[in-house]
Amino acid sequence: MPQLKYWQAINQAMAEELERDPATCLLGEDVGAAGGAFGASAKLQERFGEWRVRDTPISEATIVGAALGASMSGLRPIVEVMFFDFMAVAMDQVVNQAAKISFMSAGKYHAPMVVRTMAGTGRGTGPQHGQNLEGWLAHVPGLKVVWASEPADAKGLLKSAIRDDDPVVVIESLALWSRRGEVPEDPDHLVPIGRAAIRRAGRDVTVVSWGAAVHRALAAAAELEPEVDVEVVDLRSLSPLDREGLFASVEKTGRLVVVHEAVGSFGPGAEIASLAADECFDALRAPVRRVTPPFAPVPFPPQLEKAYFPQVTDIVAAVRDVTRRAA
Amino acid sequence: MSVSMEPESPGFVQLLTPEGEYVERSELSLDLTEDDHREFYRDLVLIRRIDTEATALQRQGELGLWAPLLGQEAAQVGSARALQAHDYVFPSYREHGVAWCRGVDPVELLRPFRGTSHGGWEPREKNFHLYTTSVGSQTLHATGYAMGVQRDGAESAVVVYFGDGAASQGDVNEAFTFASVFNAPVVFFCQNNQWAISEPLERQTRIPLHRRADGFGLPGVWVDGNDVLAVYAVTSWALRAAREGRGPTLIEAHTYRMGAHTTSDDPTRHRPAGELADWRLKDPIERVKSFLRKNRLAEADFFTAVEAESDDLADRIRKDCRDMADPEPLTLFDDVYAERHPLVEEERAKLADYLASFE
Numbered sequence: 001m002p003q004l005k006y007w008q009a010i011n012q013a014m015a016e017e018l019e020r021d022p023a024t025c026l027l028g029e030d031v032g033a034a035g036g037a038f039g040a041s042a043k044l045q046e047r048f049g050e051w052r053v054r055d056t057p058i059s060e061a062t063i064v065g066a067a068l069g070a071s072m073s074g075l076r077p078i079v080e081v082m083f084f085d086f087m088a089v090a091m092d093q094v095v096n097q098a099a100k101i102s103f104m105s106a107g108k109y110h111a112p113m114v115v116r117t118m119a120g121t122g123r124g125t126g127p128q129h130g131q132n133l134e135g136w137l138a139h140v141p142g143l144k145v146v147w148a149s150e151p152a153d154a155k156g157l158l159k160s161a162i163r164d165d166d167p168v169v170v171i172e173s174l175a176l177w178s179r180r181g182e183v184p185e186d187p188d189h190l191v192p193i194g195r196a197a198i199r200r201a202g203r204d205v206t207v208v209s210w211g212a213a214v215h216r217a218l219a220a221a222a223e224l225e226p227e228v229d230v231e232v233v234d235l236r237s238l239s240p241l242d243r244e245g246l247f248a249s250v251e252k253t254g255r256l257v258v259v260h261e262a263v264g265s266f267g268p269g270a271e272i273a274s275l276a277a278d279e280c281f282d283a284l285r286a287p288v289r290r291v292t293p294p295f296a297p298v299p300f301p302p303q304l305e306k307a308y309f310p311q312v313t314d315i316v317a318a319v320r321d322v323t324r325r326a327a
Numbered sequence: 328m329s330v331s332m333e334p335e336s337p338g339f340v341q342l343l344t345p346e347g348e349y350v351e352r353s354e355l356s357l358d359l360t361e362d363d364h365r366e367f368y369r370d371l372v373l374i375r376r377i378d379t380e381a382t383a384l385q386r387q388g389e390l391g392l393w394a395p396l397l398g399q400e401a402a403q404v405g406s407a408r409a410l411q412a413h414d415y416v417f418p419s420y421r422e423h424g425v426a427w428c429r430g431v432d433p434v435e436l437l438r439p440f441r442g443t444s445h446g447g448w449e450p451r452e453k454n455f456h457l458y459t460t461s462v463g464s465q466t467l468h469a470t471g472y473a474m475g476v477q478r479d480g481a482e483s484a485v486v487v488y489f490g491d492g493a494a495s496q497g498d499v500n501e502a503f504t505f506a507s508v509f510n511a512p513v514v515f516f517c518q519n520n521q522w523a524i525s526e527p528l529e530r531q532t533r534i535p536l537h538r539r540a541d542g543f544g545l546p547g548v549w550v551d552g553n554d555v556l557a558v559y560a561v562t563s564w565a566l567r568a569a570r571e572g573r574g575p576t577l578i579e580a581h582t583y584r585m586g587a588h589t590t591s592d593d594p595t596r597h598r599p600a601g602e603l604a605d606w607r608l609k610d611p612i613e614r615v616k617s618f619l620r621k622n623r624l625a626e627a628d629f630f631t632a633v634e635a636e637s638d639d640l641a642d643r644i645r646k647d648c649r650d651m652a653d654p655e656p657l658t659l660f661d662d663v664y665a666e667r668h669p670l671v672e673e674e675r676a677k678l679a680d681y682l683a684s685f686e
Binding site for chain 2: 025051056057059061062064065066067068069070071072073074075077092093096097102103104105106107108109110112141142144164165166194239240241243
């Protein structure tokens with residue numbers, strides 16, 4: 001199987017889907033002639049023309065809103081919002097418009113559109129380019145939210161999102177941009193939205209994560225071997241969330257640690273902990289722990305940034321904590 | 328600097344004076360039959376009646392809310408009658424007259440206001456989109472839709488309605504930029520009704536809104552929004568430009584909201600005394616009636632027949648409104664997603680079980 005970098009897998013997914021369906025098009029800032037601010041759409045305009053791979057004026061709200069209108073006219077737009085933080089600029093269109101059109105039109109319209117955006121986390125990008133806001137989006141009925149940690153999933157999830165008739169927010173990680181992995185060449189390589197992946201099977205503790213944090217969870221698991229046998233679950237999709245997959249793992253291990261790069265307070269870890277408490281109460285042998293950044297904006301200085309985002313040592317400590325507390 | 332916002336410039340398009348005199352303008356020829364003129368009158372009277380009836384229904388507790396169009400009939404009928412069936416309309420939330428001209432049943436318009444539906448009507452059936460209540464956001468959808476139409480090579484145009492208040496939204500100004508840059512076949516139809524709830528036009532702009540078009544690189548047209556003929560003429564011109572690939576136009580229709588912003592608002596608290604009386608002299612319906620009479624295009628029996636038709640329509644709306652069925656509880660989960668979502672299904676099943684426990 002060929003090895004591709006994370007961004008190349010994204011590029012390949014878009015190229016294949018643009019090839020497959022003439023209704024598919026790509027809109028955004030710098031996606032055309034420049035091939036994307038970080039190269040995700042490299043050479044796509046050359047291949048598919050300026051009409052289908054379109055550089056737009058700089059306005060996230062309009063990129064998303066126009067994509068919604070275009071989707072009503074029969075297109076299947078993919079839009080790029082350059083940094084996750086800029087989703088804030090487009091939130092009316094994402095939350096009040098795209099997420100609601102199916103419901104409000106009684107299913108006469110859907111929004112078969114994809115909003116790709118990138119978390120700049122871990123690259124010194126600071127308070128306005130380094131945030132993780134997935135909890136905002138997964139909170140909204142009508143949206144789907146996915147986040148790949150591996151190149152193969154970056155391709156497969158994006159392709160599923162493009163073929164999906166609902167608006168899907170596809171979050172990408174700058175920290176994983178050059179990560180290599182085996183990526184199936186199959187043009188129908190689709191990773192189902194709403195299914196978690198077990199990255200490492202284990203018996204003692206379930207560590208749930210997504211995006212770049214998955215790799216730190218895996219590093220922590222390796223460090224804890226053989227003291228603790230950690231199961232690492234890569235959620236891959238926040239909405240829909242793979243409840244069965246989550247519950248099966250927690251039923252098996254009886255201990256749960258959630259690791260994410262979004263701020264802890266009111267974050268997705270709280271939802272996951274609550275689900276586990278509701279559905280796996282009898283199986284739980286320790287309180288659920290969350291490993292997250294503190295309730296502060298993302299800092300610029302590298303040493304503060306490192307202290308801010310969950311590191312391997314933080315995950316190791318949390319896992320040890322839940323095992324010590326075990327009944 | 329002081330710029331007049333009153334229509335006194337030669338650029339202000341008016342074909343029918345408030346007294347019902349026709350003013351010839353060589354650059355705007357009207358291709359209308361005698362019947363068309365009578366039809367305009369009929370539309371104007373019927374939509375005013377629909378509107379009055381809906382306001383009454385709200386006062387009687389049959390509707391939760393209503394956004395009256397009183398006074399804006401000509402802006403809506405003139406622009407909507409210029410459309411072709413395949414053109415697509417994105418309304419704000421007050422375009423009941425446009426809906427009427429598109430063939431949307433007035434009773435369907437009442438659905439969201441009575442709270443029996445999230446949207447109301449089938450938007451694709453009449454190419455009339457759902458009402459949008461995030462002020463101005465529909466301009467973005469219209470622009471994107473127009474870009475789709477453009478790609479299909481279709482000779483259709485898109486019209487989007489908004490008001491003077493919405494003109495301050497970023498979305499509207501961004502839509503101008505996008506539409507202009509991409510030469511999208513969209514007509515931006517601004518009904519400047521002078522008031523955004525309690526805020527006068529002076530709180531939104533220091534120059535007449537149509538002049539903003541210049542800065543975005545699209546033509547800006549200023550029209551008497553209470554003159555159905557002038558609105559029809561300029562909208563027809565703008566639609567033709569859009570269809571022929573000449574891009575977007577901004578039309579500012581100078582009109583007045585004679586009623587409240589919505590039935591939750593009391594305009595007498597905000598607006599200067601006498602303003603309404605001044606605008607009554609420019610009523611959009613009276614001038615057409617005078618025109619028809621002066622030109623012997625209609626006799627008394629025509630006016631009587633339209634009046635009778637409007638009474639019948641009001642009766643039907645009242646009855647059908649009261650007869651609307653409430654939706655079943657489980658419809659709460661319908662169409663949240665196009666495709667299956669496990670959480671929605673799980674919660675639907677829980678509610679179904681709960682409801683079944685009462686049987």
